[in-house]
Amino acid sequence: MNVKGFDFEEERIKLEIGKLGAKRVLLQLPEGLKPEGPRLAKIVEKAGAIPIISADPCYGACDLANAEAQSLGVDLIVHFGHAKLVKHEPVPTVYVEARATVTVEEAVEASIPLLSKWNNIGLATTVQHLQTLETAKEILVRAGKTVVIGDAGRLPYAGNVSGCDYSNVKSIADDVEAFLFVGGGRFHALGIALSTSKPTIIADPYDKKAYSVDDEAQKIIRQRWSCVEEAVRAKTIGILVGLKPGQKNLDQALKIREIAEKNGKVAFLLAVKEVLPETLLEFPTLEAYVNTACPRISLDAPKKFSKPVLTMEEFMVASGESSWQSLLKKGLFERLN
Amino acid sequence: MNVKGFDFEEERIKLEIGKLGAKRVLLQLPEGLKPEGPRLAKIVEKAGAIPIISADPCYGACDLANAEAQSLGVDLIVHFGHAKLVKHEPVPTVYVEARATVTVEEAVEASIPLLSKWNNIGLATTVQHLQTLETAKEILVRAGKTVVIGDAGRLPYAGNVSGCDYSNVKSIADDVEAFLFVGGGRFHALGIALSTSKPTIIADPYDKKAYSVDDEAQKIIRQRWSCVEEAVRAKTIGILVGLKPGQKNLDQALKIREIAEKNGKVAFLLAVKEVLPETLLEFPTLEAYVNTACPRISLDAPKKFSKPVLTMEEFMVASGESSWQSLLKKGLFERLN
Numbered sequence: 065m066n067v068k069g070f071d072f073e074e075e076r077i078k079l080e081i082g083k084l085g086a087k088r089v090l091l092q093l094p095e096g097l098k099p100e101g102p103r104l105a106k107i108v109e110k111a112g113a114i115p116i117i118s119a120d121p122c123y124g125a126c127d128l129a130n131a132e133a134q135s136l137g138v139d140l141i142v143h144f145g146h147a148k149l150v151k152h153e154p155v156p157t158v159y160v161e162a163r164a165t166v167t168v169e170e171a172v173e174a175s176i177p178l179l180s181k182w183n184n185i186g187l188a189t190t191v192q193h194l195q196t197l198e199t200a201k202e203i204l205v206r207a208g209k210t211v212v213i214g215d216a217g218r219l220p221y222a223g224n225v226s227g228c229d230y231s232n233v234k235s236i237a238d239d240v241e242a243f244l245f246v247g248g249g250r251f252h253a254l255g256i257a258l259s260t261s262k263p264t265i266i267a268d269p270y271d272k273k274a275y276s277v278d279d280e281a282q283k284i285i286r287q288r289w290s291c292v293e294e295a296v297r298a299k300t301i302g303i304l305v306g307l308k309p310g311q312k313n314l315d316q317a318l319k320i321r322e323i324a325e326k327n328g329k330v331a332f333l334l335a336v337k338e339v340l341p342e343t344l345l346e347f348p349t350l351e352a353y354v355n356t357a358c359p360r361i362s363l364d365a366p367k368k369f370s371k372p373v374l375t376m377e378e379f380m381v382a383s384g385e386s387s388w389q390s391l392l393k394k395g396l397f398e399r400l401n
Numbered sequence: 402m403n404v405k406g407f408d409f410e411e412e413r414i415k416l417e418i419g420k421l422g423a424k425r426v427l428l429q430l431p432e433g434l435k436p437e438g439p440r441l442a443k444i445v446e447k448a449g450a451i452p453i454i455s456a457d458p459c460y461g462a463c464d465l466a467n468a469e470a471q472s473l474g475v476d477l478i479v480h481f482g483h484a485k486l487v488k489h490e491p492v493p494t495v496y497v498e499a500r501a502t503v504t505v506e507e508a509v510e511a512s513i514p515l516l517s518k519w520n521n522i523g524l525a526t527t528v529q530h531l532q533t534l535e536t537a538k539e540i541l542v543r544a545g546k547t548v549v550i551g552d553a554g555r556l557p558y559a560g561n562v563s564g565c566d567y568s569n570v571k572s573i574a575d576d577v578e579a580f581l582f583v584g585g586g587r588f589h590a591l592g593i594a595l596s597t598s599k600p601t602i603i604a605d606p607y608d609k610k611a612y613s614v615d616d617e618a619q620k621i622i623r624q625r626w627s628c629v630e631e632a633v634r635a636k637t638i639g640i641l642v643g644l645k646p647g648q649k650n651l652d653q654a655l656k657i658r659e660i661a662e663k664n665g666k667v668a669f670l671l672a673v674k675e676v677l678p679e680t681l682l683e684f685p686t687l688e689a690y691v692n693t694a695c696p697r698i699s700l701d702a703p704k705k706f707s708k709p710v711l712t713m714e715e716f717m718v719a720s721g722e723s724s725w726q727s728l729l730k731k732g733l734f735e736r737l738n
Binding site: 090095098099101102103105114115116117118119120121129131132135136137300302304305307312314318330332333334335336337338343344346347348349350 | 427432435436438439440442451452453454455456457458466468469472473474637639641642644649651655667669670671672673674675680681683684685686687
């Protein structure tokens with residue numbers, strides 16, 4: 065347990081190193097937790113292995129540093145901050161979920177007035193705060209609410225949402241009037257709102273405050289629609305193929321290419337690890353992009369790219385293969401099948 | 402041949418695809434040539450293969466997209482703009498050097514007055530302008546100069562310099578009074594000046610002008626020395642281990658770690674593909690870095706990083722294992738052995 069309020073499970077890390085007899089260990093942490101890297105490296109060293117910290121950006125378990133570990137002759141990856149996602153693990157991998165130690169009572173109490181219009185509430189959180197779900201539920205029940213926690217079976221925990229997987233909230237969206245998300249920041253709550261089209265309130269245990277993300281979700285939906293409209297007019301498009309292990313969808317990219325050509329567009333496949341605005345600026349002849357990697361690249365900050373960067377499902381709308389209304393109903397995170 | 406003045410060898414690309422029966426081809430271009438990607442992809446398509454353009458940054462043949470190609474099931478890489486560097490090629494690779502079609506006479510003529518103080522001139526260029534070396538030599542000889550073109554045997558061509566390999570100019574540095582570099586931009590000419598400590602003039606065929614880079618080289622040397630001085634005081638350092646195929650030096654990183662610890666520093670290994678300023682900001686407890694990847698990351702823009710990022714040889718100076726004067730004599734690009 066450390067000053068920052070997360071459980072880094074130092075004892076388990078040492079045990080796993082001993083159990084495997086690992087000689088070289090790669091530590092992979094998401095951006096917010098990276099400053100802990102050197103301290104955790106010292107723990108690996110004390111357990112008798114050489115620690116290497118992965119310094120490249122990491123935004124999810126989709127980004128598991130398999131190739132890096134193989135290239136460095138690493139015999140154990142310790143991945144922090146996310147639950148397991150990628151099934152194929154060529155290098156043994158331990159997930160340290162980095163559960164938060166912050167209490168949530170105050171924030172959940174603050175959410176009650178904001179939930180006054182609704183009776184049936186869906187409850188969700190990130191892996192960091194899963195241990196607080198029962199407490200949060202009790203507070204809501206005491207306030208007279210009916211609480212539903214979804215479990216679609218795709219994520220390891222009921223009530224859990226990740227950056228791109230909202231299957232648990234979608235599975236109960238028809239049964240609830242609104243969602244309460246327990247956790248810091250707007251990122252995951254926006255994901256819930258965009259996936260379910262339901263009113264979504266954040267109970268932020270760090271600020272000890274509650275607030276709605278609905279206005280922001282509506283703004284994103286309007287921005288997405290204008291991106292779709294712009295992409296309809298694009299004659300030449302780039303299809304982004306993600307290179308991170310859990311973001312690679314080459315078959316779907318090839319399918320998008322076919323649909324684009326059927327629609328009279330010229331389409332190019334672009335393989336890319338990090339989709340940065342400057343990366344896309346290198347291709348001035350391309351007028352729009354379809355992103356088959358992480359949907360958040362498209363959804364979170366449309367204004368940072370100078371050209372529209374559609375999700376696969378948004379491209380189906382732009383191509384007339386499906387309608388905007390039906391996509392909103394399925395949720396903006398829906399993946400092409 | 403295209404509008405931009407480079408030879409992309411379209412016919413050879415088609416022939417190689419046919420010869421290999423390649424079904425999926427990855428096109429890798431450095432930043433300046435990336436806009437040509439879609440046009441070249443169409444040529445690959447006409448030759449019967451599916452083209453994929455690598456969109457991640459590429460600054461040299463050290464950065465060959467092997468892992469990306471393997472992950473995408475590609476059976477041929479076409480790498481543009483650089484000569485072959487990485488020996489191990491798990492995926493068949495064709496190098497298209499992208500020779501420039503611009504003429505150099507005017508720029509070389511313009512350099513003559515700037516070379517008036519010297520008689521023995523070393524001549525060098527990038528792979529793009531190699532075909533102009535004889536013409537440049539003739540102009541210098543007509544002006545009464547003795548011209549030397551170095552060949553240390555490490556690069557595929559005599560007189561060639563790459564972003565990190567100045568062995569050809571170093572091999573003749575004792576025989577010449579100054580260097581003339583034929584090519585655009587300061588990047589390679591600065592490399593010559595920093596490797597040889599000789600006056601270096603650029604003959605820029607695009608601007609059709611000549612100018613000296615010596616003031617800038619001196620400024621970089623002063624900046625490097627202040628980075629070394631700052632690193633001497635650092636107690637906790639990060640050692641950057643490059644993940645690009647031609648930039649990986651894990652053994653040397655481990656050696657640096659040993660020397661650092663012998664010197665009473667605490668050292669951490671950081672694996673990284675792209676060394677960006679924001680990457681290093683994630684580790685606030687580290688006070689300086691030693692970069693075992695591309696030396697240009699350290700040498701080119703020290704001010705873009707908030708902490709010193711030393712080359713391996715600079716770290717040997719900071720550790721008292723060698724002197725600044727002897728490093729300047731060997732050249733700042735010298736690699737630790």
